[in-house]
Amino acid sequence: MSTIASPAAGSEARIARRETLRQLLRSPTFLTGAAIVGFWVFCAVFGFAIAPHDPQDQSFTPLLRPGGAHLLGTDNLGRDVFSRVLVGAGDILKVAPLATLLGIAGGTVIGLVTGYFRGLVDNVISRIVDAWLALPVIVIAVTALVALGASTITLIVVIGVVFMPIVSRTVRAAVLGERQLEYVQAARLRGERAPYAMFVEILPNVMGPIIVEATVRLGYAIFTVAGLTFLGFGVQPPSPDWALQISDGYSLLNDTAHQGNYWIVLFPGMAVASLVIGVNLIADGISRALER
Amino acid sequence: MTPEPTPLALELRDLDVVYRVRGQDRQVLRGLTLTVGSGESYGLVGESGCGKSTTALAAVQYLPSNGRVRSGSINVAGRDVVRLSRAELRKLRATEVSMVYQDPSQALNPSIKIGRQVAAVFRVRGIGRDEAEERTAAVLRHVQIADVGSVMNRYPHQLSGGMQQRIVIAMALAKDPALLILDEPTTGLDATVEAEVLDLIAQLQAELRTAVLFVSHNLGVIGKMCERVGVLYAGRLVEEGPVDVVLQNPRHPYTVGLIRCIPRGGVRKDHGRLDTIPGFLPPLGEELPGCVFVDRCGLAREICHTVEPPLYQLGEHHISRCHFHEEAPELPRVIPADLGQPLPLDRSSTALVRIEDLEKIYRQRGHTVHAVSGVSVSIWPGETVGLVGESGSGKTTFARALLGLVVPTAGTVEVDGRVVPPKLARRSREDVEALQIVFQNPDSALNRRHTVRRILRRALKKLAGLTGTAAAARLLDLVQSVRLAERYLTVRPNQLSGGLKQRVAIARAFAGEPRLVVCDEPTSALDVSVQAAILNLLVELQVERRLSYLFISHDLGVVRYLSDRIAVLYLGRLMELGPADVVFDGPHHPYTEALLSAVPTIDGGGRERIRLEGEIPSAANPPTGCVFHTRCPRKIGPICEQEEPPLVTVERDHMMRCHIPIEELRRLQQDKDAITA
Numbered sequence: 001m002s003t004i005a006s007p008a009a010g011s012e013a014r015i016a017r018r019e020t021l022r023q024l025l026r027s028p029t030f031l032t033g034a035a036i037v038g039f040w041v042f043c044a045v046f047g048f049a050i051a052p053h054d055p056q057d058q059s060f061t062p063l064l065r066p067g068g069a070h071l072l073g074t075d076n077l078g079r080d081v082f083s084r085v086l087v088g089a090g091d092i093l094k095v096a097p098l099a100t101l102l103g104i105a106g107g108t109v110i111g112l113v114t115g116y117f118r119g120l121v122d123n124v125i126s127r128i129v130d131a132w133l134a135l136p137v138i139v140i141a142v143t144a145l146v147a148l149g150a151s152t153i154t155l156i157v158v159i160g161v162v163f164m165p166i167v168s169r170t171v172r173a174a175v176l177g178e179r180q181l182e183y184v185q186a187a188r189l190r191g192e193r194a195p196y197a198m199f200v201e202i203l204p205n206v207m208g209p210i211i212v213e214a215t216v217r218l219g220y221a222i223f224t225v226a227g228l229t230f231l232g233f234g235v236q237p238p239s240p241d242w243a244l245q246i247s248d249g250y251s252l253l254n255d256t257a258h259q260g261n262y263w264i265v266l267f268p269g270m271a272v273a274s275l276v277i278g279v280n281l282i283a284d285g286i287s288r289a290l291e292r
Numbered sequence: 293m294t295p296e297p298t299p300l301a302l303e304l305r306d307l308d309v310v311y312r313v314r315g316q317d318r319q320v321l322r323g324l325t326l327t328v329g330s331g332e333s334y335g336l337v338g339e340s341g342c343g344k345s346t347t348a349l350a351a352v353q354y355l356p357s358n359g360r361v362r363s364g365s366i367n368v369a370g371r372d373v374v375r376l377s378r379a380e381l382r383k384l385r386a387t388e389v390s391m392v393y394q395d396p397s398q399a400l401n402p403s404i405k406i407g408r409q410v411a412a413v414f415r416v417r418g419i420g421r422d423e424a425e426e427r428t429a430a431v432l433r434h435v436q437i438a439d440v441g442s443v444m445n446r447y448p449h450q451l452s453g454g455m456q457q458r459i460v461i462a463m464a465l466a467k468d469p470a471l472l473i474l475d476e477p478t479t480g481l482d483a484t485v486e487a488e489v490l491d492l493i494a495q496l497q498a499e500l501r502t503a504v505l506f507v508s509h510n511l512g513v514i515g516k517m518c519e520r521v522g523v524l525y526a527g528r529l530v531e532e533g534p535v536d537v538v539l540q541n542p543r544h545p546y547t548v549g550l551i552r553c554i555p556r557g558g559v560r561k562d563h564g565r566l567d568t569i570p571g572f573l574p575p576l577g578e579e580l581p582g583c584v585f586v587d588r589c590g591l592a593r594e595i596c597h598t599v600e601p602p603l604y605q606l607g608e609h610h611i612s613r614c615h616f617h618e619e620a621p622e623l624p625r626v627i628p629a630d631l632g633q634p635l636p637l638d639r640s641s642t643a644l645v646r647i648e649d650l651e652k653i654y655r656q657r658g659h660t661v662h663a664v665s666g667v668s669v670s671i672w673p674g675e676t677v678g679l680v681g682e683s684g685s686g687k688t689t690f691a692r693a694l695l696g697l698v699v700p701t702a703g704t705v706e707v708d709g710r711v712v713p714p715k716l717a718r719r720s721r722e723d724v725e726a727l728q729i730v731f732q733n734p735d736s737a738l739n740r741r742h743t744v745r746r747i748l749r750r751a752l753k754k755l756a757g758l759t760g761t762a763a764a765a766r767l768l769d770l771v772q773s774v775r776l777a778e779r780y781l782t783v784r785p786n787q788l789s790g791g792l793k794q795r796v797a798i799a800r801a802f803a804g805e806p807r808l809v810v811c812d813e814p815t816s817a818l819d820v821s822v823q824a825a826i827l828n829l830l831v832e833l834q835v836e837r838r839l840s841y842l843f844i845s846h847d848l849g850v851v852r853y854l855s856d857r858i859a860v861l862y863l864g865r866l867m868e869l870g871p872a873d874v875v876f877d878g879p880h881h882p883y884t885e886a887l888l889s890a891v892p893t894i895d896g897g898g899r900e901r902i903r904l905e906g907e908i909p910s911a912a913n914p915p916t917g918c919v920f921h922t923r924c925p926r927k928i929g930p931i932c933e934q935e936e937p938p939l940v941t942v943e944r945d946h947m948m949r950c951h952i953p954i955e956e957l958r959r960l961q962q963d964k965d966a967i968t969a
Contacts, residue, residue: 181737182731182732183738185697189697189724191724192754
């Protein structure tokens with residue numbers, strides 16, 4: 001960008017950024033989270049290639065216990081649970097991040113507008129946000145999905161929209177702290193319009209909290225997608241989705257003759273839990289590195 | 293001084309303190325040796341980064357976790373604190389040494405009532421609850437808190453800054469310590485409150501004979517409060533001696549430079565430029581084989597680069613660490629005194645800016661707060677109007693209303709005789725460009741995510757309408773005019789020092805063709821040598837461009853240096869307005885008189901302090917009659933309580949709001965000066 005760039009000065013900014021990165025790479029919290037999430041992303045992409053059996057193949061003996069040829073047993077339709085767990089992250093890892101992205105984008109805009117304008121605009125929008133927050137996420141989502149029909153796109157849009165008010169509160173708080181700084185007044189004093197002040201002046205300074213919020217929201221998004229799928233409103237069969245597996249298998253839990261067929265539910269359940277924990281560890285690591 | 297029978301309150305011997313940064317030890321204090329005798333008050337001065345606070349923290353072993361004493365010894369009341377165990381150290385802190393920091397609101401626990409908080413000082417020494425409470429009330433009375441019972445039942449945030457600092461001082465002195473360390477105890481306070489707190493400290497110190505280590509960047513404060521002074525530079529003591537000797541006859545080039553930077557003794561911009569100290573403090577932990585000051589010294593020769601100067605004994609107790617200390621008083625000036633004279637003013641033409649009956653009322657939960665009540669000021673081209681007053685006087689609201697950042701409740705702003713819209717968004721580009729501001733704190737005034745180039749390019753585009761190559765060329769002119777090296781264009785503000793940041797902020801205000809620039813305490817966050825450079829820059833820009841300033845500051849020396857006229861605000865009202873010399877030399881309004889007498893100067897002596905009683909009244913509930921009558925030392929009677937005096941012209945160009953006739957004021961104020969002289 002510059003014609004007379006000083007190499008020393010330019011690299012100093014880079015050093016600061018590299019310092020944050022180095023701190024992340026030295027944080028066991030972040031590394032553990034990244035390893036877990038990385039593992040599931042890898043499985044989602046290459047799962048069909050590395051799985052010992054075709055996840056949709058129903059030709060095995062149903063309800064085999066874990067061990068032997070089927071490491072985690074087989075389900076009631078005779079499918080290999082291990083192979084299904086390996087590839088089961090595919091849909092959730094598409095829907096949850098996109099929904100999060102939408103929620104963060106919308107929430108950031110609402111948060112910037114309410115935090116920047118304050119006054120009447122803030123009062124009206126914030127009361128709507130408060131009312132919105134008072135409704136349970138699942139209830140809103142189920143209602144919307146029933147009305148719109150369940151599909152990947154509607155799932156992303158519904159979860160994204162449900163997250164917007166939550167994100168907007170975090171962003172608004174960060175913007176309130178920034179907007180009283182004098183650089184915002186300085187922008188007004190050279191005749192900048194509100195959108196410039198919000199998006200060019202303030203936004204870069206509140207990116208830290210937004211990034212942290214995004215990682216935290218991603219964890220919740222995974223939970224929400226899994227929950228909706230379990231209830232039958234999310235990812236649709238025949239996807240080998242974890243929550244679908246749980247939903248298919250939980251009615252067999254009272255079959256005491258087969259120890260409740262616990263493996264059909266337990267292993268996909270652990271997989272969902274590990275993914276959420278992994279994402280939250282990443283969130284912790286990032287927020288600590290940015291706090292510094 | 294006679295030999296001490298009691299141990300020294302503080303004795304530092306060859307103290308080396310290092311901070312570990314990125315795996316390397318960086319030296320902060322270099323062989324520091326100093327002593328504070330029992331009952332003595334010792335001042336430590338120097339600019340930020342010289343190691344003043346590190347010295348204070350090392351003395352009580354409160355260094356940050358990456359700091360440690362590498363060698364040397366620290367003795368407090370005869371005990372070597374470096375070798376004390378945790379338990380012994382705790383006992384020492386509980387009984388022998390106290391510290392008072394700059395910001396009292398952070399020193400007090402916000403969720404504990406004052407009474408319990410002060411009583412803790414006694415409780416920690418095993419004194420029973422009832423006795424602790426009694427003694428708490430006693431120490432609070434001792435620091436002149438009027439309504440002890442009610443203050444004990446309040447939380448810190450319910451008290452003013454001055455009150456909070458008195459509470460902290462009460463806590464510090466409650467244990468009758470051998471040593472009291474004060475680290476910039478009055479820096480955040482208003483001048484009149486500062487004066488009160490300093491008086492209190494001086495009085496208590498005389499009474500209790502506590503030894504004091506007084507850390508400050510303010511030479512005036514040190515001059516008023518201390519018997520001896522040490523000047524610290526880059527972690528090394530460069531000069532030490534009795535305070536009047538060092539301030540009147542400094543013998544180290546750094547001390548000489550520091551004193552020259554300060555606008556004082558009524559010096560004004562048309563008398564010449566302020567001198568500065570060139571260059572910067574060496575980076576933390578740099579190897580300095582010769583004299584630590586060599587890179588910035590006008591007297592430096594070959595030997596200074598290679599040989600560390602010894603401490604030269606100059607007189608009784610006066611020492612200087614300079615090879616050429618005899619020449620120090622004749623240190624060559626860095627800035628020639630006679631740079632461009634300000635142009636003579638012509639007030640017969642139309643005023644550049646005319647503010648008429650400006651009023652701003654804030655409404656908060658049923659209260660109405662008159663932040664500014666009917667203030668009228670005109671500013672002519674090329675003129676500087678200084679705006680002074682304590683915090684809460686409406687200075688900032690007034691300036692922001694002028695700029696359009698807040699919309700006034702009533703009143704008008706005219707530019708070139710034309711009324712401009714009160715709202716910034718409705719003003720034309722020319723009007724926006726004409727009125728600009730330089731903020732107090734360049735850290736928050738510059739967007740820390742944008743590079744200097746981006747900040748200035750945007751200002752050029754919006755204020756001057758320049759883009760592309762025209763903007764690039766103008767950008768270079770602009771950075772040159774504020775003496776900012778081009779290489780700083782690519783960096784972000786947090787990589788610049790305070791002075792450089794303020795230069796960027798000034799460049800931004802000057803990107804267009806501003807006609808009036810509001811300077812809102814532009815140097816109060818800066819060191820004195822940087823302040824001098826910034827003040828010189830403002831004067832040079834004014835001479836070059838014939839622009840006007842509205843200069844807000846609590847530092848009356850700075851205001852006097854820059855201003856042609858002075859406006860004094862109190863509780864949103866204009867109390868006095870007149871030519872700078874007249875307002876400063878008098879006869880002046882009783883409030884102005886009190887403000888002036890509150891400022892400690894390094895010239896020493898001078899004015900008799902006029903005490904202002906009580907706190908600044910709340911603007912939500914201003915006093916009847918003359919708003920100043922509750923604190924006025926020259927109140928003449930019921931008329932002051934019942935009738936608000938009008939703002940009248942008392943002599944040529946000089947307006948005042950007081951019931952006392954000007955001749956009477958002149959007589960009263962001359963009498964007082966005669967007494968002190």
